[in-house]
Amino acid sequence: MNTKGDYIPGTCNIGPAETKARKNVAIISSIISVGILLIFPLINADKILRLVLFFPATSAGIGFQQWYNHFCVSFGLKGVFNFGAIGKTFTVEQQENFKKDRSKAQKMILIGIAFGLIISILFYLV
Numbered sequence: 001m002n003t004k005g006d007y008i009p010g011t012c013n014i015g016p017a018e019t020k021a022r023k024n025v026a027i028i029s030s031i032i033s034v035g036i037l038l039i040f041p042l043i044n045a046d047k048i049l050r051l052v053l054f055f056p057a058t059s060a061g062i063g064f065q066q067w068y069n070h071f072c073v074s075f076g077l078k079g080v081f082n083f084g085a086i087g088k089t090f091t092v093e094q095q096e097n098f099k100k101d102r103s104k105a106q107k108m109i110l111i112g113i114a115f116g117l118i119i120s121i122l123f124y125l126v
Helices: 016-042 047-069 073-078 095-125
Strands: none
Touching: 016 047, 016 095, 047 073, 047 095, 073 095
């Protein structure tokens, strides 16, 4: 974790304000996921409909990673970073740093998708 609040390629590309926004997305996605887990069985939702859990679970999986790592997936894919107020970004100038950021973002997406798949398939099978 970056305690100084500096951009570190492939490691940290957002500051406190952006991290808080990712935290909020993770929490909201988790609440939606838990809601689906609780409500769908109560209303006897069709089993195939249970797979809709994939979307909020994946969002939560990615969101928690962004919060924990202080790394925005979208910024990593775009080649930008921000340690100030939300809405202003700075371009990653060096191609090598952009590649590190893009690689980190892609790994985080894959982990989030795996999390969403596991949770939704388990819910489907129950």
